[in-house]
Amino acid sequence: MKSEKININLFELKKISEISKIIKQSKTFFIAGHVKPDGDSLGSALALSSVLKRLGKKACVYADKVPDFLKFLQGADKIKKSAKKTDKFDCAIILESTNFSRMGDIITPDQSKKIINIDHHSSYENFGTVNYIVPSSSSTSELILNILEYMKIKLTKSEAESLYTGILTDTGRFQQTNTTCNSHIAAVKLMKYGIDVNSIYKKIYENSSIHALKLQGLALCSIKTIFNNRVSYIALTKDMFKKSGANDEDSEGIVSYTLKIADVEIGCIFKEVDKKTTRISCRSARNFDLLDVVGRFGGGGHKNAAGCTIEENIGTAIKMISNVLKEKFDDKKI
Ligand code: 5GP
Numbered sequence: 012m013k014s015e016k017i018n019i020n021l022f023e024l025k026k027i028s029e030i031s032k033i034i035k036q037s038k039t040f041f042i043a044g045h046v047k048p049d050g051d052s053l054g055s056a057l058a059l060s061s062v063l064k065r066l067g068k069k070a071c072v073y074a075d076k077v078p079d080f081l082k083f084l085q086g087a088d089k090i091k092k093s094a095k096k097t098d099k100f101d102c103a104i105i106l107e108s109t110n111f112s113r114m115g116d117i118i119t120p121d122q123s124k125k126i127i128n129i130d131h132h133s134s135y136e137n138f139g140t141v142n143y144i145v146p147s148s149s150s151t152s153e154l155i156l157n158i159l160e161y162m163k164i165k166l167t168k169s170e171a172e173s174l175y176t177g178i179l180t181d182t183g184r185f186q187q188t189n190t191t192c193n194s195h196i197a198a199v200k201l202m203k204y205g206i207d208v209n210s211i212y213k214k215i216y217e218n219s220s221i222h223a224l225k226l227q228g229l230a231l232c233s234i235k236t237i238f239n240n241r242v243s244y245i246a247l248t249k250d251m252f253k254k255s256g257a258n259d260e261d262s263e264g265i266v267s268y269t270l271k272i273a274d275v276e277i278g279c280i281f282k283e284v285d286k287k288t289t290r291i292s293c294r295s296a297r298n299f300d301l302l303d304v305v306g307r308f309g310g311g312g313h314k315n316a317a318g319c320t321i322e323e324n325i326g327t328a329i330k331m332i333s334n335v336l337k338e339k340f341d342d343k344k345i
């Protein structure tokens with residue numbers, strides 16, 4: 012059976028060909044996604060690093076942390092937290108990062124001769140020597156697969172597993188609005204390398220600690236709706252973490268519950284980091300553009316999934332986000 016072809020336009024092809032040239036010319040690589048990396052950041056970075064090593068290059072993935080549910084990815088145990096100020100690279104490949112700093116300032120731009128910026132976020136800056144940015148793509152992993160296919164590189168099973176993890180997690184298991192024909196075609200291509208999708212699914216989604224489930228219970232009991240059921244939100248307080256014994260990572264995924272209520276268009280999680288800091292994660296259905304909301308507070312992401320941090324206590328942060336949402340509802344008279 013022949014696979015369908017991934018749809019790539021001329022603009023993308025030009026970028027991919029430039030990236031391929033730089034990769035061929037470079038010997039040493041720095042690879043990093045954004046701080047607090049997710050499945051797509053680490054999946055795409057690890058697959059790329061593994062391929063580069065097979066091509067005889069020196070490559071290392073850097074990240075501030077590796078969440079437990081992604082430790083099964085091949086190479087996750089080799090990830091480094093920091094680089095030396097004296098380290099120099101031929102090429103830094105920065106994935107999923109609005110700007111150079113969002114990868115956590117592990118190196119400065121002058122530590123690398125070339126910078127390749129690959130991203131699918133809607134809020135981005137062209138900070139690279141080459142910028143391959145496709146906001147309509149489900150994930151950076153999908154973009155990495157495009158590059159590797161262009162370079163005619165066959166993947167190992169573990170590399171396919173890493174890229175599949177990126178697509179699976181960034182599309183919300185192929186259910187979110189960013190899921191496209193290309194994401195499914197990419198999944199087919201990756202499955203042909205013999206990956207076990209059920210085992211990947213179980214490692215990522217059915218591997219919770221009991222504390223995570225208890226935290227979910229507390230979160231669900233406290234969910235509120237406002238603006239005539241158009242918005243739902245959960246305030247995750249320090250107290251809830253203490254009662255459930257959960258850690259920060261255990262709160263991953265709770266935001267997806269907020270859109271389960273009929274009629275809800277926007278769902279938010281407010282996480283109390285400390286008395287003066289609140290971390291916000293939002294999801295929206297269809298047309299509501301969250302970037303307009305989180306952008307007011309220096310955040311970013313995608314139209315339907317975005318986040319920001321507000322340096323205020325959780326109650327004030329809830330009011331601040333509610334006020335912006337009200338303003339948007341009033342503006343549009345909807
Ligand atoms: P999450 O809600 O899962 O933390 O993030 C949703 C999306 O928004 C992800 O693509 C993430 O990279 C992006 N995002 C979350 N918080 C921030 C932020 O503070 N700044 C930027 N630029 N992007 C963010």
Ligand code: MN
Nearest residue numbers: 051150151181
């Ligand atoms: Mn991503």
